Amino acid sequence: MLSNTIKKLSTAIIDNQSNPSKAKELIDEIHKHFLEITNIADMGEGLQNLAAVPTASGAAISLNHAAACLLDYRRTTKFLDAMVSLIREKQQQHPNEIINIFYAGCGPYAPFITLIAPLFNSKEVQFSILEINTASIQVAKNLIKELNLSEYVSEYYTADAVTFQIPDAKKYHILFSETLDALLYRESYVPILWNMLPQLSENCAVIPNNVIVEASMTFPKQEGEDTKKEKQVGVILNVREAVKANDGSKTLPESFEPITINLSGEEKYSTMIVDTKVHIHKDIWLYRNESSLSIPLEMEIVYPLEAPNVTFFYQLKPSVELKLSN
Numbered sequence: 117m118l119s120n121t122i123k124k125l126s127t128a129i130i131d132n133q134s135n136p137s138k139a140k141e142l143i144d145e146i147h148k149h150f151l152e153i154t155n156i157a158d159m160g161e162g163l164q165n166l167a168a169v170p171t172a173s174g175a176a177i178s179l180n181h182a183a184a185c186l187l188d189y190r191r192t193t194k195f196l197d198a199m200v201s202l203i204r205e206k207q208q209q210h211p212n213e214i215i216n217i218f219y220a221g222c223g224p225y226a227p228f229i230t231l232i233a234p235l236f237n238s239k240e241v242q243f244s245i246l247e248i249n250t251a252s253i254q255v256a257k258n259l260i261k262e263l264n265l266s267e268y269v270s271e272y273y274t275a276d277a278v279t280f281q282i283p284d285a286k287k288y289h290i291l292f293s294e295t296l297d298a299l300l301y302r303e304s305y306v307p308i309l310w311n312m313l314p315q316l317s318e319n320c321a322v323i324p325n326n327v328i329v330e331a332s333m334t335f336p337k338q339e340g341e342d343t344k345k346e347k348q349v350g351v352i353l354n355v356r357e358a359v360k361a362n363d364g365s366k367t368l369p370e371s372f373e374p375i376t377i378n379l380s381g382e383e384k385y386s387t388m389i390v391d392t393k394v395h396i397h398k399d400i401w402l403y404r405n406e407s408s409l410s411i412p413l414e415m416e417i418v419y420p421l422e423a424p425n426v427t428f429f430y431q432l433k434p435s436v437e438l439k440l441s442n
């Protein structure tokens with residue numbers, strides 16, 4: 117059975133984390149099976165499969181782009197490892213209970229069901245899936261059926277996670293929503309957590325657990341140094357801290373509080389780096405450049421400084437993006 121093949125491949129990915137080229141090979145093999153079943157390649161480069169879908173705050177990436185996320189190898193490996201560990205932890209904390217998972221934004225391959233469900237029994241884990249892109253959820257539903265995993269899915273919702281009211285929300289043990297990009301650009305992870313966290317039980321775990329956008333300064337490279345020295349100068353956004361402002365009664369603000377970084381002083385800098393640190397679960401993080409989600413932005417500092425202060429703020433309306441002014 118194909119789900120047995122996927123089970124073997126998923127287990128091998130987790131066992132081969134320290135060998136990224138092996139993990140890549142295994143994910144490519146899963147991708148081959150998924151391509152065969154879904155015929156995504158034959159759906160063509162039609163506009164509807166390439167266009168982003170607007171949400172109440174932010175945009176949802178297209179079907180094709182969402183499918184391609186599977187091939188962000190370190191991302192997929194680390195999220196897979198984290199999800200399996202978290203489900204096992206929840207099983208320990210809630211023996212004899214079904215572990216309920218809410219999956220917001222599954223894309224056409226729904227990898228955090230299709231790679232994970234085969235490792236468990238359907239009496240152990242149940243998923244509810246939500247996706248805004250109708251074509252993506254249709255493909256995901258069909259793939260789940262073809263892999264004989266339908267019994268793991270309690271509900272399919274075609275809706276916007278930014279505004280969705282989750283039926284029976286307190287029953288969920290885990291919220292999974294990989295709806296983010298580097299610098300938290302455009303996608304709706306932040307407004308989704310803003311909307312969903314107050315609805316869920318306090319003990320509901322989230323994957324990724326948090327995203328921290330942080331600024332560092334680098335110093336000019338000295339002779340004999342391989343890399344530039346760096347120092348962290350400020351947290352621009354800590355998502356979990358920021359969304360705590362919503363107890364369930366607040367509307368999404370236009371933007372979060374700004375932070376100003378002052379570059380004047382004795383020290384001379386080479387560049388400013390803005391990192392997106394993705395905290396997936398416990399000690400599992402996506403570090404700089406490990407994935408498309410953690411690509412840093414590096415800006416050269418030119419002296420004399422025209423303006424010593426750089427102000428960042430995360431805007432949520434009308435578009436979702438990090439803004440910089442000085």
Ligand SMILES: C[S@@+](CC[C@H](N)C(=O)[O-])C[C@H]1O[C@@H](n2cnc3c(N)ncnc32)[C@H](O)[C@@H]1O
Pocket residue numbers: 171172175176177178181182183185186220221222223224226227228246247248249252275276277278294295296303304308
């Ligand atoms: C980055 S892709 C990830 C796909 C898949 N879960 C994975 O990890 O490979 C994000 C998915 O979430 C969906 N999405 C983004 N924002 C959404 C929203 N506000 N409501 C529902 N789905 C959303 C997108 O359509 C896309 O399929």
